[in-house]
Amino acid sequence: MTASSSAAAPANKACDSRNNNTYSKLLGCVSAEGVTKHLEALQAIADANGGTRASDTPGYQASVDYVVGVLEKSGWSADVVPFTYNATETVLQQITPAPAAMHPNTGATGTGEGDVTAAVVPVDVNLTGDRQNTSGCEAADFATFPAGSIALLQRGGCNFSFKAINAEAAGAAGVIIFNQGDTIGAGDRFGLFNPTLGGTDVVDIPVVGTTFAAGQSLARPGSTARVAVDFREVTDYNVIGELEGEVDDNVVMAGAHLDSVPAGPGINDNGSGSSGLLDVVEAMGNSKPHNTVRFAWWGAEEIGLLGSTAWVAQRTQAEKDEIALYLNFDMIGSPNYYFGIYDANESSFVAPVPVPAGSEHIEGTLESFYTVRSEPYDDSAFSGRSDYQAFINNGIPSGGLFTGAEVVKTPQQQAIWGGVAGESFDQCYHLACDTIENVDQEALDINSDAVAFAVLTYAYSTEGVNGVEGREVPGNFAIPAPAGPEHTFAGPLGGDDGHDHDHEDVAS
Numbered sequence: 001m002t003a004s005s006s007a008a009a010p011a012n013k014a015c016d017s018r019n020n021n022t023y024s025k026l027l028g029c030v031s032a033e034g035v036t037k038h039l040e041a042l043q044a045i046a047d048a049n050g051g052t053r054a055s056d057t058p059g060y061q062a063s064v065d066y067v068v069g070v071l072e073k074s075g076w077s078a079d080v081v082p083f084t085y086n087a088t089e090t091v092l093q094q095i096t097p098a099p100a101a102m103h104p105n106t107g108a109t110g111t112g113e114g115d116v117t118a119a120v121v122p123v124d125v126n127l128t129g130d131r132q133n134t135s136g137c138e139a140a141d142f143a144t145f146p147a148g149s150i151a152l153l154q155r156g157g158c159n160f161s162f163k164a165i166n167a168e169a170a171g172a173a174g175v176i177i178f179n180q181g182d183t184i185g186a187g188d189r190f191g192l193f194n195p196t197l198g199g200t201d202v203v204d205i206p207v208v209g210t211t212f213a214a215g216q217s218l219a220r221p222g223s224t225a226r227v228a229v230d231f232r233e234v235t236d237y238n239v240i241g242e243l244e245g246e247v248d249d250n251v252v253m254a255g256a257h258l259d260s261v262p263a264g265p266g267i268n269d270n271g272s273g274s275s276g277l278l279d280v281v282e283a284m285g286n287s288k289p290h291n292t293v294r295f296a297w298w299g300a301e302e303i304g305l306l307g308s309t310a311w312v313a314q315r316t317q318a319e320k321d322e323i324a325l326y327l328n329f330d331m332i333g334s335p336n337y338y339f340g341i342y343d344a345n346e347s348s349f350v351a352p353v354p355v356p357a358g359s360e361h362i363e364g365t366l367e368s369f370y371t372v373r374s375e376p377y378d379d380s381a382f383s384g385r386s387d388y389q390a391f392i393n394n395g396i397p398s399g400g401l402f403t404g405a406e407v408v409k410t411p412q413q414q415a416i417w418g419g420v421a422g423e424s425f426d427q428c429y430h431l432a433c434d435t436i437e438n439v440d441q442e443a444l445d446i447n448s449d450a451v452a453f454a455v456l457t458y459a460y461s462t463e464g465v466n467g468v469e470g471r472e473v474p475g476n477f478a479i480p481a482p483a484g485p486e487h488t489f490a491g492p493l494g495g496d497d498g499h500d501h502d503h504e505d506v507a508s
């Protein structure tokens, strides 16, 4: 028991009962301790459900139930909003000369559906030397191909679509494309990859990608295999919590994705943002904000921002027009953190997406928060690569925080924020080790306050963002001008801090 945790008990009681309508009251009730309580709950959910909280798993459903429980207990409304998406399930099994289950890719676009077991016939593959090839790139490659067989093709020489279309024209019942087995160009080509065919319904036969090693095994004489691709409609859920304000047609939104990747429990990515919002939910339970405050916990972010995109698409234009702004919190407690704010004014990074007017004000508000705390901060690319994408695509001003993922911390950044230079901001990004051990308590403590600060600011007035007049936050707190970002990212204007959820591999 530490001094701070014993001191927290009476404070928590006051937090539960009073109207936390000033910066000092609200931020005093939001803490790393409070956030960690929710992170522990999400970790326990993952532990009880095979170590993951990924979309379309029981661990995700349990996470949804948990969020709803906290909302209802705290006096917010809770709405579980369904959406659907198409999932692709793939199977690859060698039957002879020796049975082996192999890893196929998942979710390639353009493949057909089907379940075939047949002889495997290598087509113009090159397993030796430099492994350069034009396997399946020309119709002539299939001159002696026996119709009804499975075409075994090697990556390289042309687009995947040419290989698949030529195979189908030659009467192939299915296609396996294995990785090239070389190290030319952008990294090695040995592992699992996605042979995206660059469109939908490019062929009617099942097409899967696999590793170079699997390709070698499948190329042996007497090889037969099973190839299956099955499309399935999945229903998933976003959770929307709302605290009604005096003004109900100027809505302040904040959101975090609730799903993890299949590989792990997703505690920093993105239990941290989800739990930061939950701690603010509890602390604002007795508040009647000026503007309506709406929080979202998004589903299926990790497989393409599907939940947030669906929810925005489900709104009428009038409903979109009521959304004053959107705040996104995706990874706010990275173990080797820096304090990043989406760079709406593009002072470090050129944004590859539209930046709606008003977004700069959100950046400024978050900068002012760190300035109040005398914490150094920096820009994070306004990349659209998280759940704010659907909002900015609809012209809704957006901003957010990011403490870093797979990018490596520089010595300069270590000097500013501590931690370990030469290591990723989050070495467990998208891995099984993204557990309750994979968050920094200091980052959580400061950033949960940053969430609360921005939400309270805009709950009272969004005038600086969309011109709609509000009220002053009670307590006479003067927000200082931002101290300015540290500008530690290299490049013409900065660099790519790469929290990239888009791993489609379209080219050959």
Ligand SMILES: [Zn+2]
Residues within 6 Å of the ligand: 257, 269, 270, 330, 331
């Ligand atoms: Zn994330």
